[in-house]
Amino acid sequence: AVVFSSSLSRLSHFTILGFYELVNFKGILLPGLLLIYLWTVAGNLTIIMLVTFCQSLYSPMYFFLGHLSCCDLLLTTVIVPLMLDSIVREVTITFVGCLTQFYLFGSLAATECFILSVMSYDRYLAICQPLHYSSAMNLKRCFHLAFWCWVLAFMLMLLTAVQVGRLKFCGPNVIDHFFCDLAPLLQLSCSDTAFVEAENLIGGLPASILPLAFITATYIIILRAILRIPSSTGKQKAFYTCSSHLTVVCVYYGSLIVAYLFLSKGHSLSLNKVLSLLYTVLTPLLNPVIYSLRSKEIKRALFFVFTFIYIIATYISIFIAILKIKSTMARKKAFSTCSSHLTVFCTYYGTMISLYVTPSGRQSVKVNKTLSLLYSVVTPLLNPIIYSFRSAEIRKALASIIFRKTGNKKVYNN
Known part of the structure; x- marks a missing residue:
């Protein structure tokens, strides 16, 4: 049933359908997505803890990696719990709650774009201007860059969120998606959405397109600098320092491009949902895995931590056994x-x-x-x-x- 807020002709709540088409597979879908979510939380928390407490990871690259992991952790937490709930039962969310989820998701996605662009600048300085790297990327500048990544993203997304909040929703109130994305909200609105769509397009330029252009230009310069290195060992070492970040950029922007540029309203909603999973669930899962596999420093830190935890857990078991004697x-x-x-x-x-x-x-x-x-x-x-x-x-x-x-x-x- 459609619920109205009498005087404002606005729905008081929305119903999230989620993956209702796959209701017969919820016995597989629910534990699978829950396992992915738990692995994502554990992986990103591990990266944050390592970057915070391990001195060997006290460098600008890992400082920004910590912010990227924090962003991924928050983004997946904003989306996945509601998605899991929608698999089990019919989920109802208030208009304010839906608008809040949309704002947080958009802000965190934009923050990730900005952080990835700052990380590409860090790699550019490390490879192309190594003598000036320490002075150019000092701790104060790193804090400033990270601060503005978060602030600018949340400020830019606020404009779109305010415009969406002013729209009227007369009915129906069913969102055929697993979270409150912009496209399904605009489809449900009974107002003229042309201005909101134009504002979102203009706002998306500095939040996603410009960072992508900056990253592309940065890596063109980096690759040219690498090709000038005479020794093959030097080339491999220089490329290895930016390979993890480049892989993350390709995964993140690749999923966004597929989801938002190659899909139109003519495609099935089920395909939209699957592709939305790429950047809401898969990317936050892969980021810590990519950096863990390709970074020697993180692998050493992980080995140290897991060995320490294993020995502590072993001795706890031993002491419990001794006390039983x-x-x-x-x-x-x-x-x-x-x-x-x-x-x-x-x-x-x-x-x-x-x-x-x-x-x-x-x-x-x-x-x-x-x-x-x-x-x-x-x-x-x-x-x-x-x-x-x-x-x-x-x-x-x-x-x-x-x-x-x-x-x-x-x-x-x-």
Whole structure:
């Protein structure tokens, strides 16, 4: 039924149909999309945490990657929960809620375009002007660029959202999509939408077309600079530094171009929905995967973090098992079998965390050098000493060798 807001001839709510055509496949569709969403959240949160806490990732490229992951996380969270709900049941959303979702989605999509263009500028400076890179991309400028990416995107999208909010919706109130996109809202309006469409086209120029043109021009310059490098190794290294970003740009803009330029009103709504999944679900999923697979720094950081988490989880299981042992002597013996490894683990990871996780601004170069000495010199020295003192088997083996060499036939007893 169509619901009216009596005096304004405006619908008070909309019904989101979602993937009603695939209702017979919801047993597969729901867990599949839920798994993708959880993986997207986990992947982007991991990137944000690594960029925030790992010193080895304190560079402009990873600073902007953190913002890109934050943008992807927010964008997919704005869309996917409502989409999942629409698979299970008929979803009703208020007019204000629908307009808010449309505004947030558009703003975050524009923010991603701006961040990708800033990242291309960062790669241009790194490859084409390496001597000026540190001064041109200092921390203050990075903060300013990131700040204006967010602010400009939300300001530009506000103009379109206000115009959509002024439209009248007399009925019907059914949105044949899985979120409140501009096209289905304009189709439901009983007002003249020509001005809104023109304003959206004009507003979309600086939000999407200009960033794409800037990225294209930047990479043309970058590729020309790479081709001038005489050595093949230098060319590969230079191209490798921007390959991850270039892949993300192709995936994101490729999905947008397919969805908005090659599709017209004559195409089926089901095809529109599938193509909309490309940039609302697939792209936020792929971005952390692409950077994780192609960035050596992120792979090293991930290996460090996952190894640390695995060891911690293992020792939690071990301690729970030890506490279940009733005999005190048996508990001591069980704990003694892993005490050497635990001591080495605490020494090694303690220095690594202090050096690579603590923000660089909080400690001096002298402290960094001292901590580097701990895991590069002191830890390799301590490891055999710790195992020698705490392992009865190693003490017996050492004693056996020493007494054998001195001709002593006495048996070493612990």
